[in-house]
Amino acid sequence: MKTIRLDINGIVQGVGFRPFIHKLVNDYNIKGWIKNTSSGVLMEIQGQDKSLINFIQDLIFKNPKLSVIEKIKVEEIENTTIYRDFKIIKSSENKEKFTLISPDVCICDDCLRELFDKRNRRYRYPFINCTNCGPRFTIIKDIPYDRDKTTMKNFKMCEKCEGEYREINDRRYHAQPNCCFDCGPEIYFIDKEGNKIEKDPIKETANYIREGKIVAIKGIGGFHLCCDALNGETVNELRKRKHRDEKPFALMAKNIESIKKWCFINEAEEKMLTSYKRPIVLLRKKYDKTFEYISMDNRYLGFMLPYTPVHYLIFEEDLDVLVMTSANLSDFPIEYKNEEALERLSSIADGFLMNDRDIYVRCDDSVVREFNGKEYPLRRSRGYVPFPIKINEDIGKILACGAEQKSSFALSRNNYIFLSQHIGDMKNIETFDFYMHQINHFQNLFNVKPVKIACDFHPDYMSTQYAIKKSKEDGVLLCFVQHHHAHMASCMADNNLKKDVIGVIWDGTGYGIDGTIWGGEFLAGNYSGFKRLGSIKPIPLPGGDRAVKDIYRIGYSVLYETYNKIPEDFRFYEDYLAIEKMLNKKINTPYASSIGRLFDAIASITNVKQKASYEGQGAVVLENISQKTEEYYEFEIKDINDILKFDWTYVIEQVVYDVRKNISPSIISAKFMNTLIYVSSMIVERIGKMTGIKDVVLSGGVFQNMYLLPQVKRNIELKGFNVYCHSRVSANDEGIALGQCLIAYHGGDIKCV
Amino acid sequence: MDDIITLSYGSGGRKTSELIEDIILPHFRNEELSKLKDGAVLEGFEKMVFSTDSFVVNPYFFPGGDIGKLSVCGTVNDICMCGGEPRYLSLSFIIEEGFKTKDFLRIIESIEKTAKMCNVEVVTGDTKVVEKGKGDGIFINTSGIGTLKYDFLGEDRMKDGDLVIVTGNIGDHGVAVMLEREQLFTGINLVSDCRPLNVLSKEILYFKENIKIMRDPTRGGLATTLNEFVEGLELGIELYEDRLPVSNEVNTACEILGIDPLYSANEGKITAVVSPDIAEELIEKLRKTEGGEKAAIIGKVTSNHKGRVTLKTEIGGTRILTKLSGMQLPRIC
Numbered sequence A: 001m002k003t004i005r006l007d008i009n010g011i012v013q014g015v016g017f018r019p020f021i022h023k024l025v026n027d028y029n030i031k032g033w034i035k036n037t038s039s040g041v042l043m044e045i046q047g048q049d050k051s052l053i054n055f056i057q058d059l060i061f062k063n064p065k066l067s068v069i070e071k072i073k074v075e076e077i078e079n080t081t082i083y084r085d086f087k088i089i090k091s092s093e094n095k096e097k098f099t100l101i102s103p104d105v106c107i108c109d110d111c112l113r114e115l116f117d118k119r120n121r122r123y124r125y126p127f128i129n130c131t132n133c134g135p136r137f138t139i140i141k142d143i144p145y146d147r148d149k150t151t152m153k154n155f156k157m158c159e160k161c162e163g164e165y166r167e168i169n170d171r172r173y174h175a176q177p178n179c180c181f182d183c184g185p186e187i188y189f190i191d192k193e194g195n196k197i198e199k200d201p202i203k204e205t206a207n208y209i210r211e212g213k214i215v216a217i218k219g220i221g222g223f224h225l226c227c228d229a230l231n232g233e234t235v236n237e238l239r240k241r242k243h244r245d246e247k248p249f250a251l252m253a254k255n256i257e258s259i260k261k262w263c264f265i266n267e268a269e270e271k272m273l274t275s276y277k278r279p280i281v282l283l284r285k286k287y288d289k290t291f292e293y294i295s296m297d298n299r300y301l302g303f304m305l306p307y308t309p310v311h312y313l314i315f316e317e318d319l320d321v322l323v324m325t326s327a328n329l330s331d332f333p334i335e336y337k338n339e340e341a342l343e344r345l346s347s348i349a350d351g352f353l354m355n356d357r358d359i360y361v362r363c364d365d366s367v368v369r370e371f372n373g374k375e376y377p378l379r380r381s382r383g384y385v386p387f388p389i390k391i392n393e394d395i396g397k398i399l400a401c402g403a404e405q406k407s408s409f410a411l412s413r414n415n416y417i418f419l420s421q422h423i424g425d426m427k428n429i430e431t432f433d434f435y436m437h438q439i440n441h442f443q444n445l446f447n448v449k450p451v452k453i454a455c456d457f458h459p460d461y462m463s464t465q466y467a468i469k470k471s472k473e474d475g476v477l478l479c480f481v482q483h484h485h486a487h488m489a490s491c492m493a494d495n496n497l498k499k500d501v502i503g504v505i506w507d508g509t510g511y512g513i514d515g516t517i518w519g520g521e522f523l524a525g526n527y528s529g530f531k532r533l534g535s536i537k538p539i540p541l542p543g544g545d546r547a548v549k550d551i552y553r554i555g556y557s558v559l560y561e562t563y564n565k566i567p568e569d570f571r572f573y574e575d576y577l578a579i580e581k582m583l584n585k586k587i588n589t590p591y592a593s594s595i596g597r598l599f600d601a602i603a604s605i606t607n608v609k610q611k612a613s614y615e616g617q618g619a620v621v622l623e624n625i626s627q628k629t630e631e632y633y634e635f636e637i638k639d640i641n642d643i644l645k646f647d648w649t650y651v652i653e654q655v656v657y658d659v660r661k662n663i664s665p666s667i668i669s670a671k672f673m674n675t676l677i678y679v680s681s682m683i684v685e686r687i688g689k690m691t692g693i694k695d696v697v698l699s700g701g702v703f704q705n706m707y708l709l710p711q712v713k714r715n716i717e718l719k720g721f722n723v724y725c726h727s728r729v730s731a732n733d734e735g736i737a738l739g740q741c742l743i744a745y746h747g748g749d750i751k752c753v
Numbered sequence B: 001m002d003d004i005i006t007l008s009y010g011s012g013g014r015k016t017s018e019l020i021e022d023i024i025l026p027h028f029r030n031e032e033l034s035k036l037k038d039g040a041v042l043e044g045f046e047k048m049v050f051s052t053d054s055f056v057v058n059p060y061f062f063p064g065g066d067i068g069k070l071s072v073c074g075t076v077n078d079i080c081m082c083g084g085e086p087r088y089l090s091l092s093f094i095i096e097e098g099f100k101t102k103d104f105l106r107i108i109e110s111i112e113k114t115a116k117m118c119n120v121e122v123v124t125g126d127t128k129v130v131e132k133g134k135g136d137g138i139f140i141n142t143s144g145i146g147t148l149k150y151d152f153l154g155e156d157r158m159k160d161g162d163l164v165i166v167t168g169n170i171g172d173h174g175v176a177v178m179l180e181r182e183q184l185f186t187g188i189n190l191v192s193d194c195r196p197l198n199v200l201s202k203e204i205l206y207f208k209e210n211i212k213i214m215r216d217p218t219r220g221g222l223a224t225t226l227n228e229f230v231e232g233l234e235l236g237i238e239l240y241e242d243r244l245p246v247s248n249e250v251n252t253a254c255e256i257l258g259i260d261p262l263y264s265a266n267e268g269k270i271t272a273v274v275s276p277d278i279a280e281e282l283i284e285k286l287r288k289t290e291g292g293e294k295a296a297i298i299g300k301v302t303s304n305h306k307g308r309v310t311l312k313t314e315i316g317g318t319r320i321l322t323k324l325s326g327m328q329l330p331r332i333c
C-alpha cells in the first residue's frame, strides 16, 4: 500500500470534478481525502499500487467535459496515517491564491431533459443547472468559487437543493448556482409602462414576439433585444429604435435543422454551433437574398443556438428563428442590470423578460467563423472568457491595455494569458468604466499584480491614457507597443511561434512610429523588435476620422493623388471643391498607409458605398458583391527609403477606366482584391529573399475578409513560405493585447519616455 | 519629452503642459507661476493680477479682428478671468524684416482702439526685428497688470451640482481664422469672436461668491479649458450636446473640416462654473449684454467620473472629452 499526494491545477472547481473523483475512488477502493485549494484541488490517496496508477490514468483521460487539467504534481509520502474512508475537506485559501475559472456554459443534455420532463421537480424551471452547465464567470465576484462569492448568495438553498448539493453522487454536488422553484430566482414579465404582468412570462414573451413586438430578455452576460426574425417590419423598427442602420443582427434558431433552412453548414461549423460555448457562427447564406433586412451587406448570417433554459422555453412556444442582438443604446456597453435596462431600453423594447438573478460582469456573445476547419475568432467573449490563452513560455505578470475601438485587455500569469471579454468602443465613459472595472476584477480573480504595463503607442487612446496613469500610480514600468507590431506578435503567440517572422498586417488605422497612420504593413522581426520593410503609398484622409465615415472623401483623395484633381464624373457630393482644397493644402489631412482605407476608396469610386454606417463597411460591401475572376490590375512596387511600397495610383487609373467602361463593381472589386493578393505575395517574396525568413503571419482586421484570407495564404505558401493565421484570438484589434504582453516581456516596446 | 520640440508642444494640449511643467517651470519655481493660472496675484500695496501672453496668428488680419486686437484682448481677458480689473499693459513686437509699414500702423491703431475699450494703458514695450525668414510677419507679446477685485475664484470652490455656463457660441475664432487662412469655401461667412471680456466678466462677477471659477476657453477650446477645471479633482463635468451653442456656420465648416467645435479656439467667450441658485438669472442678464446674447447653461459639475469632462450625446451615450495630446489623430481602426 502506498500514499500519494496529488496537486492538480486547472479548471477543476465547480465542474463536477469532485463527484467524478468520488466515483473513481469507489471503483478502485482508494481512501484518503480531497479538498479545493485556490489553485485547484489537493488530494491525499491511499491504495494498492496498481489501483493508484489506474486511478491517475482515469483522472487524466476521463475527466468531466468542462474540467481542464493543466498540471498534476504527484508525490509519494510516508504512510503515517491509515485512512478508513474518503473525505472531502473544507476549502482552504493559500497565499498564492490562483485558480482557473470556468466560462459560462450552455445548458447540458441532462438538465435539458429534466427541463421538459413533467415528472421532474424542475419541469420548466428557467434556472435549472448542474455542475456540467450554467453561469460561471458572469456571476462570480471572487474566488474561491463558492456560492457566497457569487450573485447566487441572495438565494438560500431549500432542503431538497441542499441535499443534492451535499450528495456526492448527485450531478448537482457542489453546483454553486443550484436552485429550484422553491428557493431560486424567478422570471417575470414587465410591460412598456413598467408594470409586472401576472401571466406566464414565457408565454407572454412569445405572444409579444408573435405580435411583432420587441422584447428585452435578460440572459447570461447581459440583456438581448429579441424579435421575430421573419418579420421584416419589426426588424426594421428595431433598427430605427436602436439607431443601427445597416450593421447585421445576430440570429438565434430553435435548432440546427432550422439553421440549415437558410445557411450552408459544414461539419466544423456544426461542431462550433453545438459546442458548450455556443458562439455566434457566421454562416454562408443559401441564397443571397435570404434575410436581407438582417444582413444586407454580406453573404453571411450570424447564427447561434439556444444556450439558456429560458431560450429553450421560448422556442418551445412554436417559434423558429429570432433576432438576438446585444441590448444597448448605440454606443453603450451591453445592459446587464435590471433598473438600468428598464430605464435605458425603454425607448427600444416593448416588454422585458426579467429575472432576479444578478449578473456580476457583462459578457457579450462570442462571434466566430470557420477557416480551414478551425475556429477563426472574430469576437472572443462569452463561453471562452476567462479561459486563458496558453503560451509556451513563462512571461510573468503583465497587464496589456489593448487598443481603442474593439478594446480588450490581457493579464498574464506565467504561461497563461487571460484575455478580457468584449468591451467595446472606449469613446464613451460607460465603456471606459466597464474596462477599468474589469481590469481590477481580473487582477483580483487571478491574483495578479502586474510588474509591467503595456499599451498602444497612440497617444490619444483612452487605453493609453489609462496605462500611463496606472503605471504612475502603481510605480510599474510602462511599455509603449506599436500597433501593427502588436498584431504581428498576437498572431505569433496564437501559433506559439518564437522565431523571426514576416508579418503581413493589414487593418484600418494604427499609430506608426513615424507619427503617421499605418495599416498596410509588412514587418519583419519577432517579439523583441521589428523592421518595417513593406507598406503602401500613404492615403490622405481629409478630415481625419470624418473621412473614415464619409468614405467618398477617401475616394476623392486617391483620385486627387492620381490625377491631381477629382475627375468630374466622380464628384459625388457638393463639397468636392472644399475637400479638394483640403487635400491641396493638407488641412486636417493626416496620411494613412492603410489597406482598409484603400477598400473605402474603391467602394466609393465604384459607387457601391459612399458613407459607412459602421466601421469597415466599405470592405464588407466589396467582399459581398465580388464575383470570382482571375483578372487583376497591374501594379507597381517601389523601393522608397528601403521600404517596398505598393503604389496604388496605377491601380486607381485602371479602376477608373473600368468604371467608365461600365464594368460591374462585382468584377472590379474582385480584380482589386486579386491585386492585393499578388501584392502581398510579391512583397513577402522579396522580403523573404532579403531576410531569409520563412514564416509568415497574417493579422489585422482586413483578414476578416474571406475572399482575401484564403487566397493571400495560398499565394504566399506557393512561394515557399509557412503561413500562420489566427485560431485562438481575433485578427482585429481585440487580439492586440495578447501581442502587447509578449512584446513587453521581450523588451520590444518603443522606448520613448 | 521627445528629443526635439515639435509643433504639438504648442497645441495647448497635454504636450504643452509637459513642456511647461518639465522644462520651463523648474527654472522659475515661484508660488504664483506654479499655479499656472491666467494671471498672477501679487502682494503689493494692494492685491494685483499680472499676466502675459504671446500672439502668433496667420493671417494677422481676419474677419472680426487682427493680431493687434487679439494681443490686447488676450491679456486683458486673462486678467479679467482672475477677478482683476486690468490697468496697465506692456507691449513687445518681433517683426520680420520686410513687414509693410501700412499694415503695422493698422495693427497699432487696432491696439490703441482696443486698449481704450478696455480702459487699459500700455505702459512699457519693446520691438525687435528679425531677419527675413526668421519670423512669420509679426509676433506680439503683451503683459498686463490689474488690481484684484474678486479674490474668491478657484477650482477648489466647485461643488457637486454647480452649473457650467458659456457666454455664447463656441469655436468661432479657431474656425474663422482657419477659413480665412485657407480660403476653403465660399458662402460661409464666419467672424472671429475676438473681443474684450471686461464687461461680460463684470456682469458675471456681480454674483460674487456664487461664481466659482471662470476662464476664457482660447487655444484648445472649451473641452480643454473644462478639463483644466477638474483635472486631479474629485469632481467631473458633464455637458449636454443639445445645449451647446454652436452657430450654423461653425457647424457646417466643422463638418467639412472634420474638426470638433469643442476643441476650436474662442477669443471672446467666458466659461464659468456657478451656483445653481443664480444660474438662470445670470444667463438672463448675460443675454442682455453685448457679446452675451447666446449665453447658455451647458452642463453641470458631478461627483461621477472624477477628473473628467464628458458629453451626453443626443443619442444617449456619454462621450469622453479628453485633453488631446496634439492634433486630432484618427483612431478608427
Ligand SMILES: [Fe+3]
Binding pocket: A483, A487, A507, A508, A509, A510, A700, A701, A732, A733, B333
Ligand atoms: Fe488594428
Ligand SMILES: [Mg+2]
Binding pocket: B038, B052, B053, B074, B078
Ligand atoms: Mg494666457
Ligand SMILES: [Zn+2]
Binding pocket: A107, A108, A109, A110, A111, A112, A128, A129, A130, A131, A132, A133, A134
Ligand atoms: Zn446541467
Ligand SMILES: [Zn+2]
Binding pocket: A157, A158, A159, A160, A161, A162, A179, A180, A181, A182, A183, A184
Ligand atoms: Zn431549491
